[in-house]
Amino acid sequence: MYRYDKYDQAIVDARVDEFRDQARRRLAGELTEDQFKPLRLKNGLYLQLHAYMLRVAIPYGTFNGRQMRKLAHIARTYDRGYGHFTTRQNIQYNWIKLEEAADILAELATVEMHAIQTSGESIRNISSDQYAGAAAEELADPRPWAELIRQATTFHPEFSYLPRKFKIALTASPTDRAAIRLHDIGLRLVRNEAGEDGFEVYVGGGMGRTPFVAPLIRPFLPADQLFSYVEAVLRVWNRYGRRDNIHKARIKILVHDLGAEEFTRQVEAEWQEILPLAEDFPHAELARIATFFPAPPYETGLSDEIDLSDPDFALWVGQNVHAHKAPGYAIANISLKPLHGIPGDVSAEQMDLIADLAERLSFDEIRATHAQNLVLPHVRKADLYQLWRALDEAGLATANLDLVSDIIACPGLDYCSLANARSIPVAQKIAERFADLDRQRGLGELKIKISGCINACGHHHAGHIGILGVDRKGEENYQLLLGGSGAEDASLARIIGPGFSEDGVVDAVEKAIDTYTSLRSEGERFLDTYRRVGVEPFKAAIYG
Protein backbone atom coordinates (compact mmCIF):
# COMPACT_ATOMS: atom_id res chain seq x y z
CA MET A 1 0.00 0.00 0.00
CA TYR A 2 1.01 3.61 -0.44
CA ARG A 3 3.47 4.95 2.15
CA TYR A 4 3.90 8.62 2.92
CA ASP A 5 7.08 10.33 1.81
CA LYS A 6 8.44 13.27 3.78
CA TYR A 7 6.23 15.69 1.87
CA ASP A 8 3.05 13.74 2.56
CA GLN A 9 3.93 13.52 6.25
CA ALA A 10 4.82 17.20 6.44
CA ILE A 11 1.53 18.18 4.80
CA VAL A 12 -0.56 16.05 7.14
CA ASP A 13 1.38 17.16 10.24
CA ALA A 14 1.00 20.80 9.24
CA ARG A 15 -2.70 20.27 8.77
CA VAL A 16 -2.98 18.88 12.30
CA ASP A 17 -1.20 21.94 13.70
CA GLU A 18 -3.41 24.24 11.69
CA PHE A 19 -6.56 22.54 12.94
CA ARG A 20 -5.31 22.53 16.52
CA ASP A 21 -5.01 26.30 16.33
CA GLN A 22 -8.42 26.65 14.69
CA ALA A 23 -10.06 24.57 17.42
CA ARG A 24 -8.26 26.56 20.09
CA ARG A 25 -9.51 29.79 18.58
CA ARG A 26 -13.05 28.45 18.45
CA LEU A 27 -12.96 27.39 22.09
CA ALA A 28 -11.45 30.74 23.03
CA GLY A 29 -14.22 32.59 21.29
CA GLU A 30 -12.02 34.04 18.56
CA LEU A 31 -14.06 32.21 15.93
CA THR A 32 -17.82 31.95 15.74
CA GLU A 33 -19.45 28.67 14.78
CA ASP A 34 -20.23 30.11 11.36
CA GLN A 35 -16.55 30.83 10.88
CA PHE A 36 -15.36 27.56 12.36
CA LYS A 37 -17.80 25.19 10.70
CA PRO A 38 -16.18 25.20 7.22
CA LEU A 39 -12.78 24.75 8.85
CA ARG A 40 -13.79 21.74 10.93
CA LEU A 41 -15.61 20.23 7.96
CA LYS A 42 -12.38 20.40 5.98
CA ASN A 43 -11.05 18.04 8.63
CA GLY A 44 -14.00 15.67 8.70
CA LEU A 45 -15.47 16.98 11.94
CA TYR A 46 -19.26 17.24 12.00
CA LEU A 47 -21.66 18.13 14.79
CA GLN A 48 -24.23 15.37 14.97
CA LEU A 49 -27.12 14.56 17.28
CA HIS A 50 -25.19 13.46 20.35
CA ALA A 51 -21.70 14.87 19.91
CA TYR A 52 -19.12 15.79 17.30
CA MET A 53 -18.52 13.10 14.71
CA LEU A 54 -15.13 12.51 13.07
CA ARG A 55 -14.93 10.82 9.69
CA VAL A 56 -11.51 9.34 8.94
CA ALA A 57 -10.41 8.68 5.37
CA ILE A 58 -9.37 5.24 4.25
CA PRO A 59 -8.08 5.93 0.73
CA TYR A 60 -9.71 3.52 -1.73
CA GLY A 61 -10.59 1.39 1.31
CA THR A 62 -7.09 0.00 1.84
CA PHE A 63 -5.39 -0.02 5.23
CA ASN A 64 -3.16 -2.22 7.38
CA GLY A 65 -2.97 -3.74 10.83
CA ARG A 66 -1.04 -0.89 12.38
CA GLN A 67 -3.63 1.57 11.16
CA MET A 68 -6.50 -0.61 12.34
CA ARG A 69 -4.91 -0.80 15.80
CA LYS A 70 -4.69 2.97 15.86
CA LEU A 71 -8.37 3.16 14.93
CA ALA A 72 -9.08 0.80 17.84
CA HIS A 73 -6.98 2.95 20.16
CA ILE A 74 -8.92 6.05 19.12
CA ALA A 75 -12.21 4.22 19.68
CA ARG A 76 -11.13 3.26 23.19
CA THR A 77 -9.41 6.49 24.18
CA TYR A 78 -11.47 9.21 22.59
CA ASP A 79 -14.78 7.60 21.72
CA ARG A 80 -16.98 4.92 23.28
CA GLY A 81 -15.18 1.79 22.23
CA TYR A 82 -16.36 1.38 18.67
CA GLY A 83 -16.27 2.81 15.18
CA HIS A 84 -18.63 2.76 12.23
CA PHE A 85 -17.53 1.83 8.71
CA THR A 86 -19.41 3.88 6.16
CA THR A 87 -20.67 3.51 2.61
CA ARG A 88 -17.68 5.57 1.42
CA GLN A 89 -15.09 3.10 2.71
CA ASN A 90 -14.36 5.46 5.61
CA ILE A 91 -14.71 5.04 9.35
CA GLN A 92 -16.45 7.48 11.63
CA TYR A 93 -16.60 8.00 15.37
CA ASN A 94 -19.79 9.26 16.94
CA TRP A 95 -18.77 10.62 20.34
CA ILE A 96 -15.89 13.01 19.73
CA LYS A 97 -15.07 16.03 21.89
CA LEU A 98 -13.96 19.18 20.09
CA GLU A 99 -11.28 19.74 22.70
CA GLU A 100 -9.72 16.35 21.78
CA ALA A 101 -10.23 16.39 18.00
CA ALA A 102 -6.75 17.74 17.20
CA ASP A 103 -5.17 15.10 19.42
CA ILE A 104 -7.00 12.43 17.43
CA LEU A 105 -5.80 13.89 14.13
CA ALA A 106 -2.25 13.90 15.54
CA GLU A 107 -2.62 10.23 16.48
CA LEU A 108 -3.90 9.41 12.99
CA ALA A 109 -0.96 11.24 11.41
CA THR A 110 1.45 8.88 13.17
CA VAL A 111 0.05 6.02 11.08
CA GLU A 112 -0.31 7.97 7.83
CA MET A 113 -4.02 8.65 8.21
CA HIS A 114 -6.12 11.79 8.30
CA ALA A 115 -9.63 13.16 7.96
CA ILE A 116 -8.90 15.53 5.09
CA GLN A 117 -11.53 15.76 2.37
CA THR A 118 -13.98 13.51 4.15
CA SER A 119 -16.40 16.42 4.21
CA GLY A 120 -16.99 19.79 2.61
CA GLU A 121 -17.12 20.84 -1.02
CA SER A 122 -14.06 18.87 -2.05
CA ILE A 123 -13.03 15.75 -3.90
CA ARG A 124 -13.90 13.15 -1.31
CA ASN A 125 -12.10 9.95 -0.48
CA ILE A 126 -11.65 8.13 -3.79
CA SER A 127 -13.32 4.76 -3.59
CA SER A 128 -12.44 1.57 -5.38
CA ASP A 129 -12.98 -2.14 -5.67
CA GLN A 130 -12.42 -3.80 -2.31
CA TYR A 131 -10.94 -6.78 -4.15
CA ALA A 132 -8.39 -4.62 -6.00
CA GLY A 133 -5.12 -6.41 -6.54
CA ALA A 134 -6.66 -9.73 -5.57
CA ALA A 135 -9.64 -10.47 -7.83
CA ALA A 136 -9.12 -13.05 -10.50
CA GLU A 137 -11.19 -11.13 -13.04
CA GLU A 138 -9.55 -7.70 -12.82
CA LEU A 139 -7.37 -6.22 -15.56
CA ALA A 140 -4.85 -4.65 -13.19
CA ASP A 141 -4.72 -3.21 -9.70
CA PRO A 142 -6.67 0.08 -9.97
CA ARG A 143 -5.30 1.59 -6.76
CA PRO A 144 -2.20 3.26 -8.25
CA TRP A 145 -4.56 5.28 -10.43
CA ALA A 146 -6.70 6.17 -7.46
CA GLU A 147 -3.62 7.22 -5.52
CA LEU A 148 -2.39 9.30 -8.47
CA ILE A 149 -5.68 11.20 -8.62
CA ARG A 150 -5.61 11.61 -4.84
CA GLN A 151 -2.14 13.10 -4.94
CA ALA A 152 -2.92 15.31 -7.90
CA THR A 153 -6.06 16.77 -6.38
CA THR A 154 -5.43 16.97 -2.62
CA PHE A 155 -5.11 20.63 -1.63
CA HIS A 156 -5.13 21.61 -5.32
CA PRO A 157 -6.54 25.14 -5.14
CA GLU A 158 -8.71 24.63 -8.21
CA PHE A 159 -10.51 21.77 -6.45
CA SER A 160 -10.67 23.21 -2.94
CA TYR A 161 -13.84 25.28 -3.30
CA LEU A 162 -15.96 23.26 -5.64
CA PRO A 163 -19.68 23.93 -6.17
CA ARG A 164 -20.42 20.87 -4.03
CA LYS A 165 -18.83 17.62 -2.90
CA PHE A 166 -17.36 15.40 -5.60
CA LYS A 167 -17.01 11.64 -5.53
CA ILE A 168 -14.81 9.52 -7.76
CA ALA A 169 -14.85 5.72 -7.94
CA LEU A 170 -12.51 3.53 -9.87
CA THR A 171 -12.39 -0.13 -10.79
CA ALA A 172 -10.44 -2.40 -13.10
CA SER A 173 -12.88 -5.26 -13.06
CA PRO A 174 -15.88 -6.06 -15.26
CA THR A 175 -17.72 -6.80 -12.01
CA ASP A 176 -18.52 -3.44 -10.49
CA ARG A 177 -18.10 -3.58 -6.74
CA ALA A 178 -17.48 0.17 -6.49
CA ALA A 179 -20.81 1.46 -7.85
CA ILE A 180 -18.93 3.56 -10.39
CA ARG A 181 -22.02 4.66 -12.31
CA LEU A 182 -23.47 6.21 -9.17
CA HIS A 183 -20.53 8.56 -8.70
CA ASP A 184 -19.73 12.01 -10.02
CA ILE A 185 -16.96 10.36 -12.02
CA GLY A 186 -16.81 6.61 -12.47
CA LEU A 187 -13.76 5.06 -14.07
CA ARG A 188 -13.27 1.54 -15.33
CA LEU A 189 -9.88 0.41 -16.59
CA VAL A 190 -10.20 -1.39 -19.92
CA ARG A 191 -7.80 -2.61 -22.60
CA ASN A 192 -8.31 -1.91 -26.29
CA GLU A 193 -7.65 -4.16 -29.24
CA ALA A 194 -4.13 -2.76 -29.54
CA GLY A 195 -3.42 -3.92 -26.01
CA GLU A 196 -3.36 -0.38 -24.59
CA ASP A 197 -4.87 0.47 -21.24
CA GLY A 198 -7.45 3.18 -20.92
CA PHE A 199 -10.55 4.16 -19.00
CA GLU A 200 -14.23 4.17 -19.65
CA VAL A 201 -15.30 7.52 -18.22
CA TYR A 202 -18.76 7.90 -16.71
CA VAL A 203 -19.81 11.32 -15.42
CA GLY A 204 -22.86 12.62 -13.62
CA GLY A 205 -24.08 9.71 -11.57
CA GLY A 206 -25.22 9.96 -8.01
CA MET A 207 -27.95 9.31 -5.53
CA GLY A 208 -29.30 11.82 -3.04
CA ARG A 209 -32.27 14.03 -3.77
CA THR A 210 -31.98 13.67 -7.55
CA PRO A 211 -30.52 10.29 -8.52
CA PHE A 212 -28.95 9.56 -11.89
CA VAL A 213 -27.01 6.69 -13.40
CA ALA A 214 -23.93 8.25 -15.01
CA PRO A 215 -23.77 8.23 -18.79
CA LEU A 216 -20.62 7.07 -20.53
CA ILE A 217 -18.96 10.19 -21.90
CA ARG A 218 -15.77 8.55 -23.18
CA PRO A 219 -15.44 4.85 -23.98
CA PHE A 220 -11.65 4.91 -24.06
CA LEU A 221 -9.42 7.50 -22.44
CA PRO A 222 -5.73 6.70 -22.78
CA ALA A 223 -4.67 5.83 -19.25
CA ASP A 224 -1.73 8.21 -19.25
CA GLN A 225 -4.13 11.11 -19.78
CA LEU A 226 -6.38 10.37 -16.86
CA PHE A 227 -5.58 13.39 -14.74
CA SER A 228 -5.95 15.99 -17.48
CA TYR A 229 -9.32 14.56 -18.46
CA VAL A 230 -10.54 14.51 -14.86
CA GLU A 231 -9.39 18.11 -14.61
CA ALA A 232 -11.34 19.01 -17.75
CA VAL A 233 -14.49 17.47 -16.29
CA LEU A 234 -14.01 19.34 -13.03
CA ARG A 235 -13.23 22.57 -14.85
CA VAL A 236 -16.46 22.50 -16.87
CA TRP A 237 -18.41 21.81 -13.69
CA ASN A 238 -16.51 24.43 -11.73
CA ARG A 239 -17.44 26.94 -14.38
CA TYR A 240 -21.13 26.14 -14.78
CA GLY A 241 -22.09 24.28 -11.58
CA ARG A 242 -25.05 25.81 -9.73
CA ARG A 243 -23.36 27.43 -6.75
CA ASP A 244 -26.56 29.39 -6.17
CA ASN A 245 -28.59 26.33 -5.21
CA ILE A 246 -27.18 23.56 -3.04
CA HIS A 247 -29.77 21.12 -4.36
CA LYS A 248 -28.70 21.72 -7.95
CA ALA A 249 -24.96 22.09 -7.45
CA ARG A 250 -23.79 18.52 -8.04
CA ILE A 251 -22.32 17.74 -11.44
CA LYS A 252 -25.13 15.29 -12.17
CA ILE A 253 -27.53 18.23 -12.46
CA LEU A 254 -25.24 19.99 -14.94
CA VAL A 255 -24.85 16.84 -17.02
CA HIS A 256 -28.59 16.32 -16.99
CA ASP A 257 -29.40 19.94 -17.82
CA LEU A 258 -26.87 20.20 -20.65
CA GLY A 259 -27.43 16.66 -21.85
CA ALA A 260 -24.63 14.13 -21.93
CA GLU A 261 -23.72 14.97 -25.51
CA GLU A 262 -23.29 18.71 -24.95
CA PHE A 263 -21.55 18.17 -21.63
CA THR A 264 -19.14 15.79 -23.32
CA ARG A 265 -18.49 18.28 -26.10
CA GLN A 266 -17.58 20.92 -23.56
CA VAL A 267 -15.31 18.55 -21.63
CA GLU A 268 -13.55 17.48 -24.80
CA ALA A 269 -13.05 21.14 -25.83
CA GLU A 270 -11.71 22.00 -22.40
CA TRP A 271 -9.44 18.98 -22.51
CA GLN A 272 -7.94 20.17 -25.79
CA GLU A 273 -7.07 23.42 -24.03
CA ILE A 274 -5.41 21.56 -21.17
CA LEU A 275 -3.49 18.97 -23.15
CA PRO A 276 -0.79 21.34 -24.49
CA LEU A 277 0.00 22.26 -20.89
CA ALA A 278 1.26 18.71 -20.40
CA GLU A 279 -0.25 18.42 -16.94
CA ASP A 280 -0.49 14.66 -17.06
CA PHE A 281 1.94 12.84 -14.89
CA PRO A 282 4.84 11.16 -16.63
CA HIS A 283 4.48 7.43 -16.80
CA ALA A 284 7.43 7.15 -14.45
CA GLU A 285 5.37 8.77 -11.70
CA LEU A 286 2.59 6.23 -12.07
CA ALA A 287 5.24 3.53 -12.11
CA ARG A 288 6.68 4.98 -8.88
CA ILE A 289 3.28 4.97 -7.23
CA ALA A 290 2.62 1.45 -8.52
CA THR A 291 5.69 0.23 -6.66
CA PHE A 292 3.71 0.78 -3.46
CA PHE A 293 1.15 -1.75 -4.60
CA PRO A 294 3.19 -4.81 -5.43
CA ALA A 295 1.64 -8.23 -5.51
CA PRO A 296 2.29 -9.86 -2.13
CA PRO A 297 5.00 -12.55 -2.08
CA TYR A 298 2.59 -15.40 -2.62
CA GLU A 299 3.77 -18.87 -1.88
CA THR A 300 3.73 -21.14 -4.88
CA GLY A 301 2.71 -24.73 -5.15
CA LEU A 302 -0.17 -24.34 -2.70
CA SER A 303 -3.19 -26.58 -2.91
CA ASP A 304 -6.58 -25.16 -3.78
CA GLU A 305 -8.26 -27.81 -1.68
CA ILE A 306 -10.16 -26.65 1.41
CA ASP A 307 -11.25 -29.09 4.11
CA LEU A 308 -14.95 -28.37 4.40
CA SER A 309 -15.79 -31.11 6.87
CA ASP A 310 -16.97 -28.53 9.45
CA PRO A 311 -20.42 -27.64 8.10
CA ASP A 312 -20.52 -24.13 9.59
CA PHE A 313 -17.13 -23.36 8.11
CA ALA A 314 -18.29 -24.75 4.78
CA LEU A 315 -21.27 -22.39 4.80
CA TRP A 316 -19.01 -19.42 5.53
CA VAL A 317 -16.61 -20.39 2.76
CA GLY A 318 -19.50 -20.80 0.35
CA GLN A 319 -20.91 -17.38 1.12
CA ASN A 320 -18.11 -15.07 2.27
CA VAL A 321 -15.03 -16.30 0.42
CA HIS A 322 -14.27 -15.06 -3.10
CA ALA A 323 -11.92 -16.38 -5.77
CA HIS A 324 -8.39 -14.99 -5.71
CA LYS A 325 -6.09 -14.60 -8.69
CA ALA A 326 -3.23 -16.48 -7.01
CA PRO A 327 -3.46 -20.26 -6.78
CA GLY A 328 -3.95 -21.43 -3.22
CA TYR A 329 -5.25 -18.06 -2.01
CA ALA A 330 -8.71 -16.64 -1.33
CA ILE A 331 -10.41 -13.34 -0.55
CA ALA A 332 -12.15 -13.48 2.84
CA ASN A 333 -15.05 -11.17 3.61
CA ILE A 334 -15.74 -10.21 7.21
CA SER A 335 -19.42 -9.46 7.58
CA LEU A 336 -20.21 -6.55 9.89
CA LYS A 337 -23.88 -7.52 9.78
CA PRO A 338 -24.41 -10.00 12.61
CA LEU A 339 -27.93 -10.69 13.79
CA HIS A 340 -29.00 -7.88 16.17
CA GLY A 341 -25.89 -5.91 15.23
CA ILE A 342 -25.55 -2.44 13.75
CA PRO A 343 -24.42 -2.47 10.11
CA GLY A 344 -20.81 -1.30 9.88
CA ASP A 345 -20.13 -1.07 13.62
CA VAL A 346 -16.97 -2.68 14.98
CA SER A 347 -15.74 -2.68 18.57
CA ALA A 348 -12.19 -1.74 19.48
CA GLU A 349 -11.53 -5.34 20.50
CA GLN A 350 -12.77 -6.60 17.15
CA MET A 351 -10.56 -4.05 15.38
CA ASP A 352 -7.51 -5.31 17.26
CA LEU A 353 -8.37 -8.89 16.36
CA ILE A 354 -8.81 -8.03 12.68
CA ALA A 355 -5.47 -6.20 12.75
CA ASP A 356 -3.81 -9.32 14.17
CA LEU A 357 -5.45 -11.57 11.60
CA ALA A 358 -4.51 -9.26 8.74
CA GLU A 359 -0.89 -9.23 9.81
CA ARG A 360 -0.70 -12.98 10.31
CA LEU A 361 -2.85 -14.22 7.49
CA SER A 362 -3.36 -11.56 4.80
CA PHE A 363 -0.01 -9.89 4.12
CA ASP A 364 -1.06 -7.09 6.47
CA GLU A 365 -3.85 -5.79 4.26
CA ILE A 366 -7.42 -4.93 5.17
CA ARG A 367 -10.09 -3.46 2.96
CA ALA A 368 -13.22 -1.55 3.87
CA THR A 369 -16.15 -2.01 1.50
CA HIS A 370 -18.88 0.41 0.52
CA ALA A 371 -21.31 -2.24 1.76
CA GLN A 372 -19.97 -1.65 5.29
CA ASN A 373 -18.04 -4.89 5.55
CA LEU A 374 -14.32 -5.64 5.75
CA VAL A 375 -12.11 -7.84 3.62
CA LEU A 376 -8.87 -9.71 4.18
CA PRO A 377 -7.79 -9.85 0.54
CA HIS A 378 -4.95 -12.38 0.48
CA VAL A 379 -5.55 -15.42 2.68
CA ARG A 380 -4.03 -18.83 2.03
CA LYS A 381 -6.83 -21.31 1.56
CA ALA A 382 -5.05 -23.51 4.07
CA ASP A 383 -5.44 -20.71 6.65
CA LEU A 384 -9.13 -20.09 6.08
CA TYR A 385 -10.24 -22.45 8.83
CA GLN A 386 -8.14 -20.83 11.55
CA LEU A 387 -9.27 -17.42 10.26
CA TRP A 388 -12.91 -18.45 10.42
CA ARG A 389 -12.55 -19.84 13.95
CA ALA A 390 -10.98 -16.62 15.19
CA LEU A 391 -13.64 -14.52 13.51
CA ASP A 392 -16.41 -16.75 14.78
CA GLU A 393 -15.26 -16.40 18.39
CA ALA A 394 -15.44 -12.63 17.97
CA GLY A 395 -18.86 -12.57 16.34
CA LEU A 396 -17.41 -11.70 12.96
CA ALA A 397 -18.18 -14.83 10.96
CA THR A 398 -21.77 -14.29 9.91
CA ALA A 399 -22.10 -16.12 6.59
CA ASN A 400 -24.41 -13.64 4.92
CA LEU A 401 -22.41 -11.72 2.32
CA ASP A 402 -24.77 -10.27 -0.33
CA LEU A 403 -27.75 -11.99 1.28
CA VAL A 404 -30.91 -10.38 2.57
CA SER A 405 -29.41 -9.63 6.00
CA ASP A 406 -26.25 -8.03 4.57
CA ILE A 407 -28.04 -4.70 4.70
CA ILE A 408 -26.51 -1.30 4.06
CA ALA A 409 -27.94 1.20 6.53
CA CYS A 410 -26.90 4.76 7.21
CA PRO A 411 -26.65 5.88 10.86
CA GLY A 412 -30.09 7.45 10.45
CA LEU A 413 -31.93 9.32 13.15
CA ASP A 414 -30.13 7.40 15.87
CA TYR A 415 -27.04 9.50 15.19
CA CYS A 416 -27.40 11.87 12.24
CA SER A 417 -28.64 15.44 12.48
CA LEU A 418 -29.85 15.36 8.86
CA ALA A 419 -31.92 12.20 9.20
CA ASN A 420 -35.69 12.11 9.30
CA ALA A 421 -36.09 8.52 10.41
CA ARG A 422 -34.10 5.73 11.94
CA SER A 423 -32.44 3.22 9.60
CA ILE A 424 -30.68 0.83 11.93
CA PRO A 425 -33.76 -0.57 13.73
CA VAL A 426 -35.38 -1.28 10.36
CA ALA A 427 -32.27 -3.17 9.22
CA GLN A 428 -32.26 -5.12 12.48
CA LYS A 429 -35.92 -6.06 12.18
CA ILE A 430 -35.54 -7.23 8.59
CA ALA A 431 -32.48 -9.27 9.55
CA GLU A 432 -34.45 -10.82 12.42
CA ARG A 433 -37.39 -11.61 10.13
CA PHE A 434 -35.04 -13.51 7.80
CA ALA A 435 -32.73 -14.80 10.53
CA ASP A 436 -32.71 -18.35 9.18
CA LEU A 437 -29.57 -18.51 7.05
CA ASP A 438 -30.98 -21.42 5.03
CA ARG A 439 -33.89 -19.19 4.06
CA GLN A 440 -31.48 -16.39 3.20
CA ARG A 441 -29.36 -18.60 0.99
CA GLY A 442 -32.50 -19.86 -0.71
CA LEU A 443 -33.31 -16.30 -1.73
CA GLY A 444 -29.91 -15.75 -3.32
CA GLU A 445 -28.27 -12.38 -3.81
CA LEU A 446 -30.62 -9.75 -2.46
CA LYS A 447 -29.36 -6.29 -1.60
CA ILE A 448 -31.39 -4.17 0.78
CA LYS A 449 -30.24 -0.60 1.33
CA ILE A 450 -31.75 1.83 3.83
CA SER A 451 -31.39 5.59 4.13
CA GLY A 452 -32.82 7.74 6.90
CA CYS A 453 -33.24 10.74 4.65
CA ILE A 454 -33.20 11.82 1.05
CA ASN A 455 -29.44 12.38 1.07
CA ALA A 456 -29.17 8.63 0.48
CA CYS A 457 -26.04 7.76 2.46
CA GLY A 458 -27.62 4.31 2.74
CA HIS A 459 -27.76 4.01 -1.08
CA HIS A 460 -31.48 3.21 -1.14
CA HIS A 461 -31.68 4.09 -4.83
CA ALA A 462 -29.21 1.28 -5.54
CA GLY A 463 -30.97 -1.39 -3.52
CA HIS A 464 -32.67 -4.35 -5.11
CA ILE A 465 -34.99 -3.33 -2.31
CA GLY A 466 -34.50 0.22 -1.09
CA ILE A 467 -36.02 1.87 1.93
CA LEU A 468 -36.16 5.62 2.44
CA GLY A 469 -37.08 7.03 5.83
CA VAL A 470 -39.08 10.24 5.77
CA ASP A 471 -40.75 12.50 8.32
CA ARG A 472 -44.53 12.45 7.94
CA LYS A 473 -46.06 14.95 10.32
CA GLY A 474 -43.46 14.27 12.97
CA GLU A 475 -43.65 10.48 12.62
CA GLU A 476 -41.14 8.15 11.02
CA ASN A 477 -42.43 6.79 7.75
CA TYR A 478 -40.74 4.51 5.26
CA GLN A 479 -41.04 4.44 1.49
CA LEU A 480 -40.32 1.20 -0.33
CA LEU A 481 -38.33 1.20 -3.57
CA LEU A 482 -37.64 -1.72 -5.88
CA GLY A 483 -35.32 -2.46 -8.74
CA GLY A 484 -32.07 -0.64 -8.02
CA SER A 485 -28.52 -1.80 -8.54
CA GLY A 486 -25.13 -0.26 -7.94
CA ALA A 487 -23.34 -2.98 -9.84
CA GLU A 488 -22.39 -3.26 -13.53
CA ASP A 489 -26.10 -3.54 -14.31
CA ALA A 490 -26.71 -0.20 -12.58
CA SER A 491 -30.26 1.04 -12.26
CA LEU A 492 -32.29 3.24 -9.96
CA ALA A 493 -34.89 1.82 -7.65
CA ARG A 494 -38.33 3.39 -7.84
CA ILE A 495 -40.82 4.14 -5.09
CA ILE A 496 -43.71 1.75 -5.52
CA GLY A 497 -46.44 3.43 -3.49
CA PRO A 498 -47.46 4.94 -0.16
CA GLY A 499 -45.10 4.61 2.77
CA PHE A 500 -45.25 2.42 5.85
CA SER A 501 -44.62 2.45 9.56
CA GLU A 502 -41.43 0.79 10.82
CA ASP A 503 -43.11 -2.57 11.32
CA GLY A 504 -45.18 -2.10 8.19
CA VAL A 505 -42.15 -1.73 5.97
CA VAL A 506 -40.69 -4.95 7.33
CA ASP A 507 -43.92 -6.72 6.39
CA ALA A 508 -43.84 -5.06 2.98
CA VAL A 509 -40.27 -6.27 2.39
CA GLU A 510 -41.33 -9.80 3.24
CA LYS A 511 -44.29 -9.58 0.85
CA ALA A 512 -41.99 -8.35 -1.90
CA ILE A 513 -39.65 -11.24 -1.27
CA ASP A 514 -42.50 -13.75 -1.15
CA THR A 515 -43.69 -12.38 -4.48
CA TYR A 516 -40.23 -12.94 -5.90
CA THR A 517 -40.05 -16.51 -4.69
CA SER A 518 -43.46 -17.25 -6.18
CA LEU A 519 -42.54 -15.82 -9.58
CA ARG A 520 -38.85 -16.50 -10.04
CA SER A 521 -37.47 -18.64 -12.77
CA GLU A 522 -34.52 -20.94 -12.30
CA GLY A 523 -31.38 -19.04 -11.34
CA GLU A 524 -33.05 -15.65 -11.09
CA ARG A 525 -32.09 -13.18 -8.37
CA PHE A 526 -34.73 -10.90 -6.87
CA LEU A 527 -33.58 -8.14 -9.21
CA ASP A 528 -33.81 -10.38 -12.27
CA THR A 529 -37.35 -11.40 -11.48
CA TYR A 530 -38.38 -7.81 -10.76
CA ARG A 531 -36.96 -6.67 -14.08
CA ARG A 532 -38.68 -9.48 -15.95
CA VAL A 533 -42.16 -9.20 -14.43
CA GLY A 534 -42.27 -5.50 -13.57
CA VAL A 535 -43.58 -3.76 -10.49
CA GLU A 536 -47.28 -4.66 -10.69
CA PRO A 537 -47.20 -8.13 -9.07
CA PHE A 538 -45.19 -6.65 -6.22
CA LYS A 539 -47.57 -3.73 -5.77
CA ALA A 540 -50.53 -6.07 -5.82
CA ALA A 541 -49.00 -8.27 -3.14
CA ILE A 542 -47.96 -5.37 -0.93
CA TYR A 543 -50.93 -3.03 -1.25
CA GLY A 544 -53.64 -5.58 -2.10
Place this chain on the structure above:
Amino acid sequence: MKLLTGNDLQTGNVIWWTGSDWSRHVSDAVDVDGHGEAIAAAEEAARRVNGPYVIEATDTPHGPRPAHIKDRIRARGPSVRPDLNIKPADPAAGSWVI
Protein backbone atom coordinates in the same frame (compact mmCIF):
# COMPACT_ATOMS: atom_id res chain seq x y z
CA MET B 1 -44.03 24.05 26.89
CA LYS B 2 -40.87 25.18 25.14
CA LEU B 3 -37.38 23.90 25.93
CA LEU B 4 -34.01 25.29 24.96
CA THR B 5 -31.41 22.77 23.88
CA GLY B 6 -28.11 22.63 22.06
CA ASN B 7 -24.72 20.95 22.22
CA ASP B 8 -21.92 21.71 24.63
CA LEU B 9 -19.24 23.56 22.70
CA GLN B 10 -16.28 21.62 24.09
CA THR B 11 -17.70 18.12 24.33
CA GLY B 12 -20.59 18.19 21.88
CA ASN B 13 -22.84 16.69 24.55
CA VAL B 14 -26.56 17.36 24.26
CA ILE B 15 -27.55 19.90 26.91
CA TRP B 16 -30.78 21.46 28.17
CA TRP B 17 -31.39 24.88 29.70
CA THR B 18 -32.34 24.63 33.37
CA GLY B 19 -33.16 28.27 33.97
CA SER B 20 -29.73 29.18 35.24
CA ASP B 21 -27.35 26.69 33.64
CA TRP B 22 -27.18 23.71 31.34
CA SER B 23 -27.84 20.08 32.20
CA ARG B 24 -27.35 16.85 30.28
CA HIS B 25 -30.72 15.64 31.57
CA VAL B 26 -33.87 16.75 29.83
CA SER B 27 -35.65 16.16 33.13
CA ASP B 28 -33.87 19.29 34.41
CA ALA B 29 -35.11 21.44 31.54
CA VAL B 30 -37.46 24.33 32.21
CA ASP B 31 -40.10 26.02 30.11
CA VAL B 32 -38.37 28.99 28.44
CA ASP B 33 -41.72 30.30 27.20
CA GLY B 34 -40.97 33.18 24.86
CA HIS B 35 -37.43 33.81 26.13
CA GLY B 36 -35.64 30.97 24.40
CA GLU B 37 -34.12 32.94 21.55
CA ALA B 38 -32.70 35.61 23.84
CA ILE B 39 -31.21 33.08 26.24
CA ALA B 40 -29.79 31.14 23.29
CA ALA B 41 -28.09 34.23 21.89
CA ALA B 42 -26.54 35.13 25.23
CA GLU B 43 -25.37 31.60 25.98
CA GLU B 44 -23.95 31.09 22.50
CA ALA B 45 -22.06 34.36 22.80
CA ALA B 46 -20.69 33.15 26.11
CA ARG B 47 -19.46 29.99 24.38
CA ARG B 48 -21.41 27.70 26.67
CA VAL B 49 -23.49 26.14 23.92
CA ASN B 50 -23.26 25.36 20.23
CA GLY B 51 -26.25 25.55 17.91
CA PRO B 52 -28.96 26.26 20.50
CA TYR B 53 -32.58 26.05 19.44
CA VAL B 54 -36.03 26.03 20.97
CA ILE B 55 -38.24 22.94 20.80
CA GLU B 56 -41.80 22.06 21.67
CA ALA B 57 -42.34 19.61 24.51
CA THR B 58 -45.08 18.36 26.78
CA ASP B 59 -44.96 18.25 30.56
CA THR B 60 -45.36 14.72 31.89
CA PRO B 61 -45.15 13.18 35.37
CA HIS B 62 -41.63 12.03 34.43
CA GLY B 63 -40.54 15.44 33.23
CA PRO B 64 -40.56 17.18 29.88
CA ARG B 65 -41.09 15.03 26.78
CA PRO B 66 -39.80 16.58 23.54
CA ALA B 67 -42.46 16.62 20.87
CA HIS B 68 -40.28 15.43 18.01
CA ILE B 69 -38.61 12.05 17.96
CA LYS B 70 -35.30 13.64 16.93
CA ASP B 71 -35.18 15.54 20.20
CA ARG B 72 -36.31 12.51 22.20
CA ILE B 73 -33.40 10.58 20.70
CA ARG B 74 -31.10 13.48 21.50
CA ALA B 75 -32.37 13.45 25.06
CA ARG B 76 -31.79 9.72 25.60
CA GLY B 77 -29.14 8.61 23.14
CA PRO B 78 -29.28 6.20 20.19
CA SER B 79 -32.30 3.91 20.42
CA VAL B 80 -30.11 1.06 19.17
CA ARG B 81 -27.47 1.44 21.89
CA PRO B 82 -29.32 1.58 25.22
CA ASP B 83 -26.01 0.86 26.95
CA LEU B 84 -24.83 4.31 25.84
CA ASN B 85 -28.00 6.14 26.80
CA ILE B 86 -28.18 8.83 29.42
CA LYS B 87 -29.77 7.26 32.44
CA PRO B 88 -32.86 9.17 33.50
CA ALA B 89 -33.02 10.58 37.01
CA ASP B 90 -36.30 8.70 37.35
CA PRO B 91 -35.89 5.12 36.10
CA ALA B 92 -39.66 4.85 35.93
CA ALA B 93 -39.54 7.30 33.06
CA GLY B 94 -38.91 4.27 30.90
CA SER B 95 -38.11 4.52 27.24
CA TRP B 96 -40.30 7.27 25.90
CA VAL B 97 -38.09 7.74 22.87
CA ILE B 98 -40.41 5.94 20.52
